[in-house]
Structures are given as C-alpha cells and as structure tokens.
Amino acid sequence: MGSALPVGREVLIPRQLSVAIDEGGIRTASGMLPALLYTTEGLERHGQREMVFAVVRTGAPAPGYPLSMARTVHRLAAEGRLVEAGDVSVFNQPGIDSDGRVTGFVYAAAPEDIPSTVRFERPPLVALPLLAGETAVVQRFGHARVLSLLGAQERYYPYPWWFRPGRAPVVDDAEFRAATMLSKAPAYNLPFLRVVHIGDRLELTITAGDPTSYIGGADEELEAFEEALREADDVCAFLPGLADVPQTYVWAPGQRGPAAIVAPGGERSSRIGCNFLLLVRGTAEPTARQVEDGFAVLLTGAMYARLRQAVEAGRSIEIGLPAGAVSTLALRLAPRPGPATRQLTAVRPGPGGQWPSDDAGGDHNAGERYRTGELTIYHPPRAEEAGPDVADGRTLRHVDRGRIVLLTPEEQLRRATTAAELGDFIDRARGIVDRAFTGVRHGTEELMVEFRLGPSRPVGVRIMARPEAPPRELQVVLERQLLALRPPTIRFTEVAFQLHLRLYR
Secondary structure, eight states: OOOSSOSEEEEEETTTEEEEEEEEEEEETTEEEEEEEEEEESSGGGTOOOEEEEEEOOSSOOOOHHHHHHHHHHHHHHTTOOOOTTOEEEOSSOOBTTBTTEEEEEEEEOOTTOOOSSOOSSOOEEEEEEEHHHHHHHHHHOHHHHHHHHHHHHTOSSOOSSBOTTOOOSOOHHHHHHHOTTTTSOEEEOTTEEEEEETTEEEEEEOOSOTTSSSOOOHHHHHHHHHHHHHOOSEEEEEOOOOSSSEEEOOOTTOOSOOEEEOTTOTTOOEEEESOEEEEESOSSOEEEEETTEEEEEEOHHHHHHHHHHHHHTOOEEEEOSEESOSEEEEEEOOOSSTTSEEEEEEOOOOOSSOOOTTOOSOTTSOEEEEETTEEEEEOOOTTOOSSSEETTEEOSSBOOOEEEESSOHHHHHHHOOHHHHHHHHHHHHHHHHHHTTTOOOOEEEEEEEEEEOTTOOOEEEEEEEESOOOHHHHHHHHHHHHTSOOOOOOSSOEEEEEEEEBOO
16 A cells, blocks of 8 residues: 555654554445554553544555654643644644645544554544644534534544545535524534434533543533633524434535434434534523524523523523424533432342332332332332343343432432333343343443433433443444333433443353
C-alpha cells in the first residue's frame, strides 16, 4: 500500500509517549475498507484520554499527521489543556499530509469494539479531521450535526470513526448558515447533554461525569447546564452530544421534511436522537415541534423557571405541553451514589403477588423477593422452576439473578404496577439476555440494562457493559429484543430501574 511507516510502535518521547500502528480493515455497508489505526499511549498520565486516529488506505504513503497530532496533544495536556468529546481544534493554516483541505479536528467518543493493540483504561477519543466549512459549522452549530451527516455520507451509524482522504465535504459553511433556523440564535455547546425524541415525549438527559461508570455524580455538568439556562436569551439553542440510541435525525440545506439515519436493526426503535434543542422562553402558548435535526420548544416563563429550578436542585422533572409534536418535556438526571440510589439485593424467598410489608409472613420457600428500605417486591414462582437460576421457563446458564437499582421513588413504583407483573417482566428480560449470550465469545463481565416504562408507551431501554462491550451484532439483536418486550401494566406515572447482571463465560 506504499506505507512509509512500519506497522508496530513509534516511540515519540522515550518513556512518555508512543503510538501503536495497526493495519486492518473496517467493515462498512459498502464493503471492507483497508485502514491504518494509530493509537496513543502516554496521554493518560496527564489526565488526557488516549486517542485513536484511523485513516483509510488510498495507495499513498501512510500519513504522519497522527504522530504530529499526538505530540501536540501531549504537550497541551502537560500544560493542563485537555480535550474531550465535542471539542474542536482549528488550524491557523489548512492542510495535513494526507489532505490539504483539512482545517481542524473534532473529537468524539470511540466505538466500544474498536480494534487496537493498546488497552484503554477509559474509552478513548476519536480524532476526526474536518474539511473547510465543516470546522466552522461544528464551532457554530455543534459537532453532532456534522457527525450525523458524516454517518449519512459513509452509511455508517452513528458516524464513521475513520478519515477517508479525498472525501467530499458534507456541509458548506455559507450555505448551512443561510438555511438553518439556528443562524440568528445564540448557542451553548453542551456535549454532555442528550436530547431524545420518544413518541410524544422529548427527553433531556444529563450524562454522568465518568463515562466508564454506570452511575456517578454529574455536578459539573449540572452546573454548566444551569448556568446556560440562567444566562440564555429568550431564544437560545443548546447543542448536545450524539445520543446513544438506534436512530438520529439528520439535516442538510435543501432537505424537505425530517430524515434520520438508522443503526442496523434499529428500524423498530421509537427513540430518535436530536442534534439541537431550541428553547423559546416567555411564550403564551407552550408547544414543541420537530424541525431540521432537532426540536424547537416554546415554554411559558413559569415553565422555564421550573426547568431551571429542577436543574439547580439536581432533580428530574416533567413539563406538560398542551399542543405540538410532543406532549411532555422531561429532564432525566444520572443518579448519584449514596442514599438516593437504592439497591435491591435478591434474597430467598417469600409469598407472591402483592405489595406486602417488610414483616410479611408466609411460606419462605414460595418465591423470590427483592428488598430495599420499606419496599419488598415478591415474584411468585413458576411451576417449572427448578432452582434460583431460572427465568422465562428455563435455567439461566450465562447470567446470574442480578440486582436491581430503583431510579424512581418506592411509593411511585407501588402506585404504578404490581409486584407480580414487574417480577414477570424482569424474568423475561433476564431470559433474553441469557439466550443472547449463548454460544457467543465475549469479554463482558457485567451488563446494565436500564428500563423506562410509562403508561401506554413502548419499553425504553439503555444498555451499558463493562469492562468490554459485547460484539456489535449481539448488541443490536439484544436491544431489538428488549425493546420488543411486552411491558407490565403501568399506571399514572413513569417507572425507571436498572437491572445489573453478571455474565459467565
């Protein structure tokens, strides 16, 4: 392929910084792309996430820009200047050795299954070159809008984590500014924010500060969001990161009507990621509508104040909208460790069917119960059960019974559903996970499945894994089957909880 660099490891600064170079292929809808992967080792000691540069092979000599960029990022990190997902670097003069049109880099989260000879303690960053107007659009209108367009161009969801020298630009800065409704609105870049459209609901989520943890404090993110809400003009745009959902809205000038890019197998998902949120404060008639690749939400002054107060207090909130494309604007916060996070550990057993008190008596070999504080959830046994590791009518072979973490108050859970229905739903979810991992080689030790259930709504699912993600194909199948689960009857309010499962190999 004309490589000028050996596949192996380049030592840039002895005992401080090196770059591993791997040659391989990237599987896409259009076929296999031969590529070089450059992964750094040595940035983490300065608090900077390690980085990945992937470059499609074109027959030209292997590019050297990943090595020079690694040196630059290392120097800046040593000075305390770090970059994170959503940040952008801009060149004084355009051009790198593989493409003279490059004017900067955008940084994004790497896919969990990225091939590399380097082991990462934390998810690395992908450093993606940007062409001409793309850099300006990312700076002004957010990285999610450009990354989703790159995903549409390469037919790879949610965005290609590699650079193809000579590719066509996905946006023209002047054309984009003239066409988008955000051109005259001030904007705040909030890469930790996720905006998701779910049927008649628009959900805002503040992600935890540590992306390698299931739960954690998001104090800095909450403070940044609260400051943005406090200082925002009456009409202001908030630019989120890409949501981890199977579909994402995409928009380019001249497009007629909404469009979305979809992950393989994600066609049935009701969750669609949005690339901006435009808030209009002080309207007399609150409403919301989908526009371009985001949402415009009009709130009364009182509604806006309630949203601010919820963010300031660090609590979730739902605001009803009487008309428009969605009827509810919901703010959802990552739970913090401590008393607010209730963990239910499995104990054997107890009588089933109702919501009993903690001192309920009865046959203590009749079923399984989960207990936290004043709440005891009883799951009645099935006749075919042969022991504690049984779900969906069969023995569990690949997962344990797990533990449950409530994300909604206990009293709210009591009002919303019955113990029997919730226990049945959890067992069916365990069975799906167990079957999905049958015969699959994987490095996953623990899986977290977060469920959000509401009246007359399909099941909402979010999946995380540690220390390694399952294979991509398995993730798609698993999410599709969990989304298709028949939900328990839910009344009055939303119910949210996490199911944590340890996997056997």
